Amino acid sequence: MTDPLLRIEDLHTQFGTDSGTVHAVDGVSLTVERGEIVGIVGESGSGKSVTARSILRVEDPGRIAAGTIALDGVDLTDATDSTLRRIRGDSVSMVFQDPAETLNPVFSVGEQVAEAVRIHDTDGSQRLLDYLNVPLFRNRSAWTDAHERAVELMDQLDIPNPEHRSSGYPHEFSGGIRQRAVLAIALASDPDLLVADEPTTALDTTTQAEILDRLRTLRDERELGILLISHDIGVIAQTCDRVIVMYGGKVMESGPVTDVLTTPEHPYTRALLACSTRNVDADERVTALEGRPPDPLGGHDGCPFAERCDHVTPACHNGDVPTIECGENHRVVCSEAPLSDDSAKIERKTETTMSAAETQPSEPHTEVNREKVAPNDEGTR
Numbered sequence: 158m159t160d161p162l163l164r165i166e167d168l169h170t171q172f173g174t175d176s177g178t179v180h181a182v183d184g185v186s187l188t189v190e191r192g193e194i195v196g197i198v199g200e201s202g203s204g205k206s207v208t209a210r211s212i213l214r215v216e217d218p219g220r221i222a223a224g225t226i227a228l229d230g231v232d233l234t235d236a237t238d239s240t241l242r243r244i245r246g247d248s249v250s251m252v253f254q255d256p257a258e259t260l261n262p263v264f265s266v267g268e269q270v271a272e273a274v275r276i277h278d279t280d281g282s283q284r285l286l287d288y289l290n291v292p293l294f295r296n297r298s299a300w301t302d303a304h305e306r307a308v309e310l311m312d313q314l315d316i317p318n319p320e321h322r323s324s325g326y327p328h329e330f331s332g333g334i335r336q337r338a339v340l341a342i343a344l345a346s347d348p349d350l351l352v353a354d355e356p357t358t359a360l361d362t363t364t365q366a367e368i369l370d371r372l373r374t375l376r377d378e379r380e381l382g383i384l385l386i387s388h389d390i391g392v393i394a395q396t397c398d399r400v401i402v403m404y405g406g407k408v409m410e411s412g413p414v415t416d417v418l419t420t421p422e423h424p425y426t427r428a429l430l431a432c433s434t435r436n437v438d439a440d441e442r443v444t445a446l447e448g449r450p451p452d453p454l455g456g457h458d459g460c461p462f463a464e465r466c467d468h469v470t471p472a473c474h475n476g477d478v479p480t481i482e483c484g485e486n487h488r489v490v491c492s493e494a495p496l497s498d499d500s501a502k503i504e505r506k507t508e509t510t511m512s513a514a515e516t517q518p519s520e521p522h523t524e525v526n527r528e529k530v531a532p533n534d535e536g537t538r
């Protein structure tokens with residue numbers, strides 16, 4: 158069996174603060190295959206971004222206290238800074254919500270995409286020249302090649318009139334075009350894995366849908382593996398092949414999107430779906446999930462959702478919560494699953510979400526296998 162493109166196993170990422178240790182990620186396991194889009198969804202503070210930041214240790218990533226992160230079978234957990242830098246410029250790219258974090262206001266968009274192409278194409282001798290501060294693009298044909306490739310990438314990201322736009326500056330473009338330019342920069346290195354943290358959250362719905370659609374095309378054309386982080390279940394439904402539902406730094410449920418969103422088994426997934434703006438009738442008010450997310454200080458024993466859960470039992474407050482296999486690759490981490498109550502209502506509503514997102518829901522599972530699987534194997538295929 159070949160290694161998945163990305164395998165995260167039992168990851169614990171923590172931050173030391175004056176008030177104590179923040180357990181931001183508390184035993185997360187997941188995989189991403191080539192040519193697959195895996196979504197991580199959950200409320201604010203559930204640990205989605207810290208999971209993503211832990212992969213390449215960027216943007217104040219915290220301390221990996223335990224667990225492993227492997228890319229194509231190679232363990233990155235103890236990788237040196239120079240190895241991580243090489244991987245960042247080569248096999249893995251990251252895109253964040255705000256394009257301003259990536260784009261430099263004083264260079265044209267075309268120059269920035271071309272520079273990303275150049276860095277990727279740089280061979281050892283050019284690296285030495287860089288070290289000696291020999292100016293960029295001393296070679297006219299190298300510049301022309303990089304510029305041509307930049308225009309091609311901008312075109313692939315649906316930037317209209319890319320040749321002309323390449324000389325424009327970031328402030329001259331809409332948020333949607335800026336985010337497309339950031340994606341062009343991310344793809345300049347022809348990465349195997351793209352980690353996208355809320356890449357369309359700041360955009361209007363039409364632009365969001367176009368960019369998500371483009372991600373799916375890139376997945377197919379380039380066999381790109383994508384880890385897509387979003388708090389929006391609609392985005393996940395529209396884009397992903399599999400989903401990991403996170404809460405309190407832990408995986409609550411995982412599986413194929415069509416299964417998890419049409420037959421959610423965890424009370425938290427159900428609550429999230431019930432609150433989803435895409436999941437309410439037009440005349441129904443959007444409801445917020447009652448209660449507050451758990452305090453990540455000091456970590457928690459038992460299920461982090463217990464305080465807010467309608468199905469809570471004394472067992473939920475203590476010890477390991479069992480992982481239940483409830484369908485092919487569909488797992489739920491809950492002592493009370495499968496739930497028998499008002500599932501029909503949730504399923505009806507969820508099907509509406511899925512069809513609105515133009516996805517093809519699979520047949521709901523009729524049988525649930527309560528067989529327990531290894532606690533650290535929540536999100537794996």
Ligand SMILES: Nc1ncnc2c1ncn2[C@@H]1O[C@H](COP(=O)(O)OP(=O)(O)OP(=O)(O)O)[C@@H](O)[C@H]1O
Pocket residue numbers: 172174179180181182199200201202203204205206207208217388453
């Ligand atoms: N630098 C930091 N120092 C201390 N705690 C942090 C730090 N960064 C994140 N955290 C904490 O880690 C937990 C997980 O944060 P994370 O950003 O991963 O959540 P999230 O699910 O991505 O939510 P959001 O969408 O709001 O970013 C939160 O409780 C957060 O406050």
